[in-house]
Amino acid sequence: MILLGDIGNTDIKISLYSNYKKLILKKRINPLLLNFNKLNFHFSFLKKYLKSIDKILFCSVVPNKFIKIKKYFEQISNKKCYELKKIKIEKLIKIKVKKNQVGSDRLANAISVLETDKNFIIIDFGTATTFDIVINKNYIGGVIAPGVKLSLDNLTNKASLIPKINLKKIKNVIGKNTSSAIYSGFYLGYNGLIDNIIKLIIKQTRKKFIIVLTGGLSHLFKNSINGKVKLDKDLTINGLLKASDLIK
Known part of the structure; x- marks a missing residue:
């Protein structure tokens, strides 16, 4: 086992x-x-x-x-x-940055999506919101932004008049009360952040990507992000499972 x-x-x-x-x-x-x-x-x-x-x-x-x-x-x-x-994960994926500068969960995510001649942007909604770029089995780097839940919890903990809420999708940008204004700011705000970072990654690399979402709140953003999007909540564990073949 x-x-x-x-x-x-x-x-x-x-x-x-x-x-x-x-x-x-x-x-x-x-x-x-x-x-x-x-x-x-x-x-x-x-x-x-x-x-x-x-x-x-x-x-x-x-x-x-x-x-x-x-x-x-x-x-x-x-x-x-x-x-x-x-372990020698370089047998599976070429890492184009210093390995000690990348969290091993992000490398596990990258290993999970490996497919020849396909490019991926992996967005992990964890304590931080991370973007990791895999081009033709090469891990080339990433982006780290504040985590959605961490930012939301920090706001509600520091502002006594702002209620604790569970983030949800929202269509109207103009909130009619404090809660709906928070939903708008966080859901639409993070959606804009995500789309813009993806846009800039595409501009810099001049590549087409499959977008893969994982982590806690990833399901909220699956249908609102521009581009071809996949959702896999078990991405990190699946990457570990692939890498376990290296242990003899």
Whole structure:
């Protein structure tokens, strides 16, 4: 079996696959503490599979969390736990920037979309809104903008008269009350940001792209972005699954 994990700033996504790459289970957890007992509790659902796990691969943008999780899994499974950037992913994708300057979740996303002679812009709606550009199996760089939810939470936490809301689609740009004005500013504002960054990427590269969306609020923007758009909420894990073939 293949155990895969995506360690983010807010939560950890875990997936378990058979060696034939059939999904067995997936789970999202949000551990506040990462001592052994807490990890044992949060990952108790994996215990019955431990003897069957052959490979363990994570991507992580929180190094201190990965160190604790790596130690935990190596202790309970007696298997080596790898981080994506520590294996030879250059066998799958050519990285045209310094590897240590790119989050491993973004590299996992790039690996996930690899197809010969096709170009991709991957937009990940996470803690940050990231844009990653893949041209003919080459990762050439990206763009990082503030995350939608992070920006919204920051606004409502700092402004006492602005209510907490869950972002949704909106058509009317002029809000009739505070909530509708926020919906307009964030939904249409981010939609404009996304379209403009895509436009500038196309202008700079002179290429055509398939746009792939992933991450928390990606579904809200699928039908409002210019161009051919795909939605894949499991993009990062799928990239890890491809990369797991490199572990022997």
